[in-house]
Amino acid sequence: MSFPNASAFAFNRTRRAYLATQLAVADTHWSRFRGLMGTEAARFPSGNGLWIVPCHGIHTFAMKFPIDAAYLDSARVVVHVEHSLKPWRIARVSGRATSVLELPADTLESSGTEIGDAIEIEFGKPSEEGRA
Numbered sequence: 001m002s003f004p005n006a007s008a009f010a011f012n013r014t015r016r017a018y019l020a021t022q023l024a025v026a027d028t029h030w031s032r033f034r035g036l037m038g039t040e041a042a043r044f045p046s047g048n049g050l051w052i053v054p055c056h057g058i059h060t061f062a063m064k065f066p067i068d069a070a071y072l073d074s075a076r077v078v079v080h081v082e083h084s085l086k087p088w089r090i091a092r093v094s095g096r097a098t099s100v101l102e103l104p105a106d107t108l109e110s111s112g113t114e115i116g117d118a119i120e121i122e123f124g125k126p127s128e129e130g131r132a
Helices: 029-034 107-111
Strands: 008-012 017-026 048-052 057-059 067-072 078-085 090-093 099-104 119-123
Touching (some): 008 048, 017 029, 057 099, 067 107, 078 107
Parallel strands (some): 017 048
Antiparallel strands (some): 008 017, 048 099, 057 090
């Protein structure tokens, strides 16, 4: 996973807060399977994220650090959250979720992200002047 080359960003429209300004997309069988396995924590700092699509649930097998996860429905509304999910765990599976955002631990709490929030995922880089 090469986050400096991330091609998207995630913005919580409800809270007016960026969740990830360097968002990589895992949308192939292999990239969804691999996810963040084996990634060093230093390669996944604040501002980074991984959007797994399609996805109904995640695990943290072979991971070295805790993560936050926001489960999104087809309208990209948060339907479930996991805070600081530790390595070697299986998280909840949600039939309502169509994708999952994996983020550095404490991202959801610091942004105030909650169930029902609308998440915008855009390809390209966020504007320097921020979101209106």
